[in-house]
Amino acid sequence: MSLSVGRKETHQPTPPTASHNGNGVAVLPMTHRLRLNPNTEHKPESYEGLQLEFSPLLFSSLERYLPPPMLSLPRDSKLRYMRDIILRYSPEGERTRVQRHREYRQKIISHYQPLHRELYAMHASNFFVPSFLKAINENKVESFRSIMAEPTLGVFTFEMLQPRFCEMWLSEVENFEKWVQETKFRIMRPNTMNKFGAVLDDFGLETMLDKLMEDFIRPISKVFFSDVGGSTLDSHHGFVVEYGIDRDVELGFHVDDSEVTLNVCLGKQFSGGELFFRGVRCDKHVNTETQSDEILDYSHVPGRAVLHRGRHRHGARATTSGHRVNLLLWCRRNY
Ligand SMILES: O=C(O)CCC(=O)C(=O)O
Numbered sequence: 034m035s036l037s038v039g040r041k042e043t044h045q046p047t048p049p050t051a052s053h054n055g056n057g058v059a060v061l062p063m064t065h066r067l068r069l070n071p072n073t074e075h076k077p078e079s080y081e082g083l084q085l086e087f088s089p090l091l092f093s094s095l096e097r098y099l100p101p102p103m104l105s106l107p108r109d110s111k112l113r114y115m116r117d118i119i120l121r122y123s124p125e126g127e128r129t130r131v132q133r134h135r136e137y138r139q140k141i142i143s144h145y146q147p148l149h150r151e152l153y154a155m156h157a158s159n160f161f162v163p164s165f166l167k168a169i170n171e172n173k174v175e176s177f178r179s180i181m182a183e184p185t186l187g188v189f190t191f192e193m194l195q196p197r198f199c200e201m202w203l204s205e206v207e208n209f210e211k212w213v214q215e216t217k218f219r220i221m222r223p224n225t226m227n228k229f230g231a232v233l234d235d236f237g238l239e240t241m242l243d244k245l246m247e248d249f250i251r252p253i254s255k256v257f258f259s260d261v262g263g264s265t266l267d268s269h270h271g272f273v274v275e276y277g278i279d280r281d282v283e284l285g286f287h288v289d290d291s292e293v294t295l296n297v298c299l300g301k302q303f304s305g306g307e308l309f310f311r312g313v314r315c316d317k318h319v320n321t322e323t324q325s326d327e328i329l330d331y332s333h334v335p336g337r338a339v340l341h342r343g344r345h346r347h348g349a350r351a352t353t354s355g356h357r358v359n360l361l362l363w364c365r366r367n368y
């Protein structure tokens with residue numbers, strides 16, 4: 034398994050570091066990724082003689098850090114990808130990016146017609162199962178524990194969403210995709226590893242998801258993830274991912290660009306698609322071996338949530354039939 038790039042890509046360009054073992058765990062960011070360790074066997078293209086705003090040598094060196102599937106792409110595609118990454122880290126590039134993103138969101142919100150307006154405001158009693166609501170209202174360790182399983186240290190699973198609400202989500206997501214196809218609108222996917230799925234914050238759900246994080250995820254994280262700032266989570270990246278043989282099939286081994294990740298299965302019928310967890314690691318030790326008690330393979334169930342630290346290494350196996358759709362909320366603490 035190999036992947037990677039710097040965590041919190043928008044704030045902190047993390048240079049790839051030398052590898053001691055050739056394998057790598059990806060840090061799954063929102064956008065363009067690089068490997069954590071260079072592919073030293075790869076012979077990069079020459080970028081000499083092109084009209085570039087950066088040194089051709091920079092591109093040749095960076096090419097060794099491209100995700101493996103990209104290496105066989107035409108030089109132009111690799112160039113574009115690397116240029117985007119470099120530009121993100123120039124102050125001017127960042128300002129333009131923020132402005133463009135604002136306009137992009139505005140365009141979606143003014144043209145997209147939601148199917149279920151109900152999803153866009155937080156109505157807790159419609160959304161959640163009673164056991165979850167009760168635990169949140171009681172706001173005690175014992176109450177949280179009473180609704181949760183912890184199949185490996187630091188991975189909590191519990192029933193969360195009402196089936197009717199999951200159905201609504203599924204049809205809203207279908208509606209997103211239909212709209213994207215009909216209008217040929219080029220949406221940004223949740224991260225570079227997913228070709229399907231949508232960023233919910235871009236579709237007008239930012240306020241609702243903020244509330245979900247603040248009122249429901251933060252109280253739990255305060256208790257179980259205080260070491261990573263669980264009580265002060267202050268921003269999020271919310272998205273849906275879709276798997277199936279005609280969608281994204283699997284998701285490689287990675288850590289998330291988050292302090293705490295909520296992953297709720299919305300449905301539908303599917304086989305395969307198990308999540309696998311392999312222990313928490315800091316940046317420096319992200320590629321170290323897994324201990325036997327860190328191994329967890331977990332089959333997701335519609336309506337159920339999995340809550341874990343972003344640094345808990347994980348991935349998703351191939352969804353071999355049907356469709357698996359999940360709602361993800363990467364919760365962060367920036368300050
Ligand atoms: O496929 C899944 O359920 C896991 C998704 C995931 O880990 C992610 O998007 O960060």
Ligand SMILES: [Fe+2]
Nearest residue numbers: 061288289347
């Ligand atoms: Fe993840």
